[in-house]
Amino acid sequence: MPVIHLTDQPLDYTAITESVRDPAAGAVVLFLGTVREFTAGQQTEHLEYEAYREMAESSLKQLADEASARFPIVKTAIVHRLGALQLSDVAVAIAVSTPHRAQAFAAGQWLIDTLKQRVPIWKREHYTDGRVLWQHPAAVADSAAGQSEGT
Amino acid sequence: MTGAGTVTVLFFAAARDAAGTAQLQLPVPAKVTLAQIQQQVLRHAGGLQPLQSLLLWAVNNQYALPATMVQPGDTVACFPPVSGG
Secondary structure: OOEEEEEOOOOOOHHHOOOOOOOOOOOOEEEEEOOOOOOOOEEEEEEEEOOOOHHHHHHHHHHHHHHHOOOOOEEEEEEEOEEEEOOOOOEEEEEEEEOOHHHHHHHHHHHHHHHHHHOEEEEEEEOOOOOEEHHHHHHHHHHHOOOOOOO | OOOOOEEEEEEOOHHHHHHOOOOOEEEEEEOEEHHHHHHHHHOOOHHHHHHHHOEEEOOOOOOOOOEEEEEEEEEEEEEEEOOOO
């Protein structure tokens, strides 16, 4: 069973990494998405994340299942933080183990890319100039500050 | 469930701000399409109309298309494109 978790506490990425180690695996990849200060010249003061928790949890489970069908995954862990995050805080941790390294990199890449397209979690930027804006990829053109790339 | 009842509609992120509420209860006669729910939602929460083309919809925690059938007791969710990670 994959480890799937949404939490408002700081992510323990050492424990998340440990949770996917296994004698069947020869490779572990850990991806961390962290809060960046500057995005296209806009300075972030802090971020907030909100989730549709019930759907986000089932959607993360589906993601882990789909990844297991695509890649020879031994174990997967996906943990996303919610609430207020400061610069450099870890927003998401994805750990995956596979028999060989190329598969672990590919699976980790697919998991974060697909999470960002599908899982109902939203980011609200609090900029240093006082503006507060929800980020939505499709709204980039409508907003001077809109940015689709969070991590 | 059969017969009349209500459908719960949840709003998230910018959709909640635009709707001015986190949740609506919509009376429905029996089975309806998500498209019919969408029309009712946009009438009740007119603030969503500028976002209409962006909005994503889910029924019972799964992304859904306008033709998806919705019945009393179901939970519909309405939200903007996701931006986690």
